Amino acid sequence: MLDTVGIPALEDLYAHLPESVRFAGSLNIAPGKSEYEIIDYFRARGSENITARANFLGAGVYHHYRPVLVDTVVSRGEFLTSYTPYQAEISQGTLTAIFEFQTMICQLTGMDVANASMYDGSTAVPEAAMMAMRITGRNGIAVARTVHPEYREVLGTYTRHQPTSISEFAYDEQSGQVDLESLDRALNENTAAVIIQSPNFFGVVEDTKQIADIVHAKGALLVFVFSEAVSLGLLEPPRDADIVAGELQSFAIAPSYGGPFAGVLASKEQYVRQLPGRLVGETKDANGNRAFCLTLATREQHIRREKATSNICTNQALIALMATVFMAVYGKQGLRELAEQNLAKSHYLGERLWRRFNGPYFNEFVAVTTPRSAEEINSLLQGLQIVGGLPLHRFYPELGNSVLLCCTETSRRADMDAVAEAFGA
């Protein structure tokens, strides 16, 4: 090959680069390792992380069972090692799966259109906010303090250099739901969108319909956020929202220390041209057969450049495929039963503890640890190989001595009993 190129040595391939840009040293990276050594290294690192018997952390990342079929499907090289489906004729596998994904997200959320997925729930939120600003021509965003704290931080980072004014509204001390008076005060003629999450960060289910009426009366849009997708198997979907932004980690996506996950962005039909991200549409091929392709690309950066709806280029195709397989495996009946099991488990534990809020809850709740401290209880549990709940004072200083606990279908009764006991219940 060197002869064909007409050079004697590999180094001559870049001999034309000026001396000043060539790296003369050698990288400080150990010589190449064998497969066995690599596996050994990562096993050793894995064993330095706790492998708990049970984990009661939720707060946006949930321990759900992952059906075996999920990894079987996404490990197929045809899905794993293909690129973005720009060449529709040889990408119908990915395109068809995304079309099914978009459809199922619409069925679950009650929205009319859903895109092919976003990076994650946290980045879907600012995209939803900016979308609402483009639609309404307003620039105020009011966000509930019960939206995931990290999602709110990401919203702040993204909009810092946009003409956006962000305000937060409070939760009700008793119910843990949105405080409607506080919401009302946060609204004005400039409000583009109100952002709520349900179940909210405290696990409490919001009255979406009532909130939507208040928001719409002011001409603003309602952005509905979810971080626990399994709840949609049982809870009334946010039909009254205008835009839905969510996180799909619960659908067979491993916690994996926080990523990669997949985000949802869905909306009412009339806003589709302002929806960022990739979209797959149905069409026909030259023989008249049904076919799918990427569509409405005129919204996107590779066509519109600085005028695009977002700078997002990729979606999370393989992760969205995991969620798609998960939804197919569980199906209509299974997703409901799964959600009902989560509800039963969380209520088994929740009803034995001093819950901070009395609003309806799905699979998470805030428990008061008094007289013990959150740290005391968690270290007790750690001794039993159990990871306890999330101490809330880090995000909500006013909620000292309380933890956010999550129970899923994987929580065993004996472990929940151990948690109750650690609380002194």
Next chain:
Amino acid sequence: MIKKVRQHPSQNEALLFETSSPGKVGYQLPALDVPGVDPVDVLGAQHVRAEIENFPEVSEVDVMRHFTRLSTWNYAIDLGLYPLGSCTMKYNPRVNEAVARTEGLMWIHPYQPEALAQGALAILAELERVLIDITGMDAVTLQPAAGAHGELTGILLVRALLEARGNPRRKVIVPDSAHGTNPSTVHTAGYEVVNVASNHHGMLDVAALEGMVDEDVAAIMITNPNTLGVFEENIARVAEIFHAKGALVYMDGANMNALAGISRPGDYGVDLMHLNLHKTFSTPHGGGGPGSGPVAVKEQFEPFLPLPRLRRATAGWSWDYDRPKSIGRVRAFYGNFGVLVRALAYIMAHGGEGLKRATQDALLNANYLRKLLEPHYKIPYDAPSMHECVFSNPSTGAIAKRLIDYGFHPYTVSFPLIVHGAMMIEPTETESKQELDLFAEALISIAKECDENPDLVLKAPHSTRTAKVDEVAAARKPILKWRGP
């Protein structure tokens, strides 16, 4: 003659919604070990949904066959050369998949106490170290979820640094050869985009840039090697010019597969850059994600990097949230950890010398293809190629589709925009001489077909299960979900 493929039966498959039948299930759940609760009782009737209309009802076998059949309709790097320019479609080693599924890495919760996540933090610290070494930078954030997300993080960092110096400035210069995410990112970060034309070699026009840069310019975004696959030989000079005016140099590292081990942007004036781990470091593209876009920076940007930052403490690794100058969070948690694990596994398998050799092989493959194809296709800009080569032909779209009949995925079509009829080809180091020869033969044969039987090329592909797809109709009346039987 078509050598690489011949036809075999391809299974038909309906959508899941169309094969559903009421009551069919594919899941198992254990029996509840706690008392059941009535959802209406504990949630209130208004919060409980009716059944999910038209949601799939299929068996496990149905699911397996459905997705297996769909998968066979895809082309993939596992099937052969995937020469998309600037996409770096290289082989995805399976050991990377295996280690990402290590029990102690896959099942750790981002909020588990740091003391119980030391192995994960050690992996992140090691990846930071090697990426700093490869780029010649001083610090790196692993958080951005993709290349475009890395760009946004980078431009927010530029803005934060300049604000701290007293003036964020107004404009960012983007060459016309840049990927569309560059101008779009600039806009999102609140800057005005100034496009600059390339010179007649397709390179940065130093004189033009010198005339443009003033106290209003915050930065320039340079893709290097650029989208013609050409190293920007004046990049160090451009950096001097920008630095003299207090402006910064951002490098889009999408094409780092041409540089790893042989050239470090931090050594010649680049202030900050992003990497695409799903390109240079072999993490699978997965049909369009997940990616990962770490941003490597010079010392002066370190205080502004996204929250949180890894910190070495006496008791081990921890997360530092107390960073008042930080641009804030760019996403929840700490990055696409599973992707970061795969990238580190790739780097470990290669070692320092192996990374350099991979780069050399990538350059060799691109230059070999260029030599084979030069007599048959026009090279619009005659500078030496690095890891990819760009030809031009007014029939680029049709030739791309005809390549499919020969058993190959097309190259990148009509990009970069500065080349009329661009055919952008990046073979990567993955490919053997045999595969490259087959590919060159295919393109040479198609060049002949263009002259002798243009209709054959214009109406391609002829052998796919799906014939040419009507994308215009899809956009005219969008059908974005299944609408029922």
